[in-house]
Amino acid sequence: MQVIDLRSDTVTQPTPAMRVAMAEAPVGDDVYGEDPTVNQLQEMAATMLGKEAALFVSSGTMGNLAAILAHCGRGDEVILGNLAHTFLYEAGGISALGGVHSCQLMNQPDGTLRLEDIEKVIRPDDAHDPITRLITLENTQNRCGGAAISVEYTQVVGDLAKAHDLQLHIDGARIFNAAAALEVPARALVEPADSVTFCLSKGLCAPVGSVLCGSAEFIHKAHRIRKQLGGGMRQAGILAAAGIVALEEMVARIGEDHARAQKLAAGLAENPGLQIDLEAVKSNMVYGAVDASTGLTMSAVVAKLDELGVKVGATGERSFRLVTHYWVDDQAVETTIRAFAEVMPKG
Numbered sequence: 001m002q003v004i005d006l007r008s009d010t011v012t013q014p015t016p017a018m019r020v021a022m023a024e025a026p027v028g029d030d031v032y033g034e035d036p037t038v039n040q041l042q043e044m045a046a047t048m049l050g051k052e053a054a055l056f057v058s059s060g061t062m063g064n065l066a067a068i069l070a071h072c073g074r075g076d077e078v079i080l081g082n083l084a085h086t087f088l089y090e091a092g093g094i095s096a097l098g099g100v101h102s103c104q105l106m107n108q109p110d111g112t113l114r115l116e117d118i119e120k121v122i123r124p125d126d127a128h129d130p131i132t133r134l135i136t137l138e139n140t141q142n143r144c145g146g147a148a149i150s151v152e153y154t155q156v157v158g159d160l161a162k163a164h165d166l167q168l169h170i171d172g173a174r175i176f177n178a179a180a181a182l183e184v185p186a187r188a189l190v191e192p193a194d195s196v197t198f199c200l201s202k203g204l205c206a207p208v209g210s211v212l213c214g215s216a217e218f219i220h221k222a223h224r225i226r227k228q229l230g231g232g233m234r235q236a237g238i239l240a241a242a243g244i245v246a247l248e249e250m251v252a253r254i255g256e257d258h259a260r261a262q263k264l265a266a267g268l269a270e271n272p273g274l275q276i277d278l279e280a281v282k283s284n285m286v287y288g289a290v291d292a293s294t295g296l297t298m299s300a301v302v303a304k305l306d307e308l309g310v311k312v313g314a315t316g317e318r319s320f321r322l323v324t325h326y327w328v329d330d331q332a333v334e335t336t337i338r339a340f341a342e343v344m345p346k347g
């Protein structure tokens with residue numbers, strides 16, 4: 001049975017082209033800066049995102065951590081969303097390892113932070129207060145349905161940051177999804193930011209890795225922090241080679257995943273046992289819930305779908321998230337819609 005895995009785009013297997021590129025990649029010791037494939041990936045990434053320099057890191061978590069530690073000293077404060085990945089899912093690394101204080105603002109349903117909320121929490125120069133140093137945004141915003149944050153909004157936040165002498169970091173784990181959803185180049189979405197992290201290992205299908213981009217001076221600093229974190233890798237070109245294929249071949253097709261998320265959501269919305277907000281589907285994610293009238297909990301639904309070869313992620317007692325990606329084709333979308341129909345109680 002061909003398993004359809006919709007739990008996340010992190011489950012994506014490398015493509016055949018990636019495996020070939022990995023096998024054939026010229027490599028060297030990247031801690032000496034001598035891995036030509038890592039260097040090539042970093043140059044490509046910096047160019048694509050319109051930044052001076054880039055740093056290959058083992059994960060998105062390490063990219064965000066190195067970035068925030070490069071921007072903030074101990075006791076400094078970062079303003080971020082209460083639904084930000086960095087706040088929820090990065091094991092508190094910024095405070096555990098960097099002593100960075102966080103100020104959480106409510107993420108709006110469209111993934112943004114209200115400008116007046118940001119302005120209100122920027123600290124005065126007062127010995128009682130931590131020093132506000134950084135604002136971070138997440139694009140796409142995972143927990144807000146994969147919402148894409150616009151160029152215009154990002155620019156306004158960038159202007160606000162500049163006016164208050166703050167830095168702006170973008171957790172762009174899925175920045176190319178945002179770019180496809182908004183039909184703008186990724187570099188336009190990060191132009192106002194001092195730094196950005198994006199993941200190669202999600203919708204772009206690479207097996208490992210993320211890239212942090214910013215000014216040459218910033219990347220120089222982040223490079224030392226990556227070493228402190230134990231993230232200096234040696235013949236990492238084996239991994240970077242897949243990242244190059246990801247940028248060359250996978251970025252341009254990522255919109256297909258969004259079209260399939262729309263089809264999947266539309267099909268599931270026809271199911272009377274499910275609640276799907278079609279308006280909320282903005283990129284490659286479909287968030288939904290099982291109606292209480294079905295008497296089914298999500299864990300029961302997950303188990304039954306699993307038997308039918310469809311893996312989905314529960315996000316609560318009755319709620320779920322489905323993520324489309326390269327390995328989910330049109331037929332997989334149809335099969336998933338049918339599997340949900342089979343699992344729901346009949347009339």
Ligand SMILES: *Cc1c(COP(=O)(O)O)cnc(C)c1O
Pocket residue numbers: 058059060061062064085086138140142171173174199201210
């Ligand atoms: C996945 C993700 C990360 C972290 O990436 P890992 O490679 O899993 O550490 C950071 N931010 C967002 C928004 C993510 O979705």
